Amino acid sequence: MIRAFSSGPDLSRFGPIGLVVVQSTSLCNLDCSYCYLPDRQKKRDFDLSLLPLLMQRILESPYCGPELALVWHAGEPLTLPCSWYDQATAIIQRSLLEWQAEEIEFTQHVQTNATLINDGWCECFRRNRIVVGISVDGPEDIHDANRRFRNGLGSHALAMKGIEALHRHDLPFHCISVITAAAMEQPERIYRFFRDNGISAVGFNVEEQEGIHTSSSMQGQEREEQYRHFLRTFWDLSEQDGFPVILREFDQVIGLIQDQRRMQQNELNRPFSILSVDALGNFSTFDPELLSVASDTYGSFNLGNLREMSLVESTTTDRFHRLWGDMTAGVANCHQSCETFGFCGGGNGSNKFWEHGSLRASETHACRFGTKIPVQVLLERFEAGPPLQPSPGEPSGA
Numbered sequence: 357m358i359r360a361f362s363s364g365p366d367l368s369r370f371g372p373i374g375l376v377v378v379q380s381t382s383l384c385n386l387d388c389s390y391c392y393l394p395d396r397q398k399k400r401d402f403d404l405s406l407l408p409l410l411m412q413r414i415l416e417s418p419y420c421g422p423e424l425a426l427v428w429h430a431g432e433p434l435t436l437p438c439s440w441y442d443q444a445t446a447i448i449q450r451s452l453l454e455w456q457a458e459e460i461e462f463t464q465h466v467q468t469n470a471t472l473i474n475d476g477w478c479e480c481f482r483r484n485r486i487v488v489g490i491s492v493d494g495p496e497d498i499h500d501a502n503r504r505f506r507n508g509l510g511s512h513a514l515a516m517k518g519i520e521a522l523h524r525h526d527l528p529f530h531c532i533s534v535i536t537a538a539a540m541e542q543p544e545r546i547y548r549f550f551r552d553n554g555i556s557a558v559g560f561n562v563e564e565q566e567g568i569h570t571s572s573s574m575q576g577q578e579r580e581e582q583y584r585h586f587l588r589t590f591w592d593l594s595e596q597d598g599f600p601v602i603l604r605e606f607d608q609v610i611g612l613i614q615d616q617r618r619m620q621q622n623e624l625n626r627p628f629s630i631l632s633v634d635a636l637g638n639f640s641t642f643d644p645e646l647l648s649v650a651s652d653t654y655g656s657f658n659l660g661n662l663r664e665m666s667l668v669e670s671t672t673t674d675r676f677h678r679l680w681g682d683m684t685a686g687v688a689n690c691h692q693s694c695e696t697f698g699f700c701g702g703g704n705g706s707n708k709f710w711e712h713g714s715l716r717a718s719e720t721h722a723c724r725f726g727t728k729i730p731v732q733v734l735l736e737r738f739e740a741g742p743p744l745q746p747s748p749g750e751p752s753g754a
Contacts (some may be wrong), residue, residue: 372421373414373626379430379635380440386469386511390534390563391503391719392645396431397506400635404443410633411451411616416668416719418630419628420460427465427489429648431536434472438480441466445484463487466522467532469503471511473518478525488522488529490515492555494546498539516553530557537563538707540582543589550601551594559604562725581724586624605730609699613734618698625683625702627676628667637662639670642683643706651715654679682715689718700727 383399384391414420426448428441445464452458466481470490481488492515493499500510522529532541533552539546550558562583587605595603610616621630624643632644638658640647646657657679659670670676687702700723705715707722 366718371419373419373628373631374421374423375630376426377632378427380428380430380433381436382635383435384432385435386503387506402635406637407444407447410453413662413667415455415457423461425463425465427467429467432469433466434468438476441480441484464620470518471514473521475521478521478527481527490529493533494539494549512569531555531560532561534561535560540586543586547590547593550646556600557602557749583729584733587730591737606734609731609734621687622701622706625687627680643704645706685716696728699731
């Protein structure tokens with residue numbers, strides 16, 4: 357049902373779109389134990405004939421901003437051929453020209469498990485200027501405990517070959533690593549894995565209760581204390597080595613502190629800061645992990661299909677206003693109750709939904725691990741004073 361609003365929605369509270377997450381394919385060659393995606397064994401590919409319409413929907417909307425990052429994600433993008441991304445890049449460039457949007461700072465990204473990366477893929481990344489993000493969890497035993505193929509074999513060896521190919525082609529990349537209870541017991545090994553393999557930009561995604569993954573090994577006060585120790589150790593080791601590994605969680609907090617800035621909301625709870633599109637052309641906003649999720653409480657989190665509805669039209673529906681109203685209420689609840697609100701801006705709707713069943717919720721396990729504990733660890737470190745400098749000739753790290 358579409359509502360009629362005499363004055364229209366307040367567009368100043370929306371956008372600008374800075375991130376577009378597109379499911380180039382639903383298929384993944386792995387079957388990770390903690391993955392939230394259903395039906396990842398099915399192959400549904402994004403129809404490239406729909407890509408011009410996606411670009412039109414973005415560029416015609418009042419939410420289009422000066423910077424736009426498109427990320428191929430939510431499946432294993434490299435199960436498609438290199439030629440698919442060559443065609444996609446050509447379509448995107450043509451669309452930017454047709455809409456006279458060449459001034460937009462556009463970047464194209466891919467998030468991959470790295471198992472399929474080879475010389476051919478590295479050449480594809482370079483010629484299409486694709487920024488690479490990989491997912492790897494650390495040493496072989498920790499990684500292979502969860503990141504396995506459907507035949508039960510671990511994926512670490514192939515992921516490392518992919519990392520070696522990226523280094524060989526001198527292609528920069530960043531890494532996402534899922535932290536489980538088992539990984540927390542070995543912070544030194546985790547740190548040295550990244551350092552020794554030249555992985556300098558890392559983000560920790562603590563194992564979450566979400567989607568079809570209905571439980572997490574990282575719940576409870578004991579786990580939170582372990583994670584504090586894990587992060588303290590990681591920081592200390594990187595500090596001793598001159599910070600060869602930059603951790604996303606620390607970097608974001610340090611940036612806010614240095615700029616004397618605090619958040620009032622974030623891109624995950626501001627409408628059309630993020631646009632997510634599945635392989636069939638269905639789209640949503642807010643947290644990409646809510647894309648194509650159905651629930652008894654909200655129905656589908658999708659707002660429409662690119663073929664049938666513009667982005668602005670989707671904001672006039674009852675469904676959007678139900679989601680937006682509950683999301684706004686949840687942010688307000690966080691603001692009123694959380695002393696670290698300024699460092700996260702109200703949390704992630706997907707975590708609130710998966711843990712509490714409502715976007716109106718406030719604190720989650722995910723926000724304690726993702727924001728509260730890293731902030732506490734950093735503030736403790738800053739209060740302790742400047743780091744001790746190694747003596748001349750003394751090694752700077754283990």
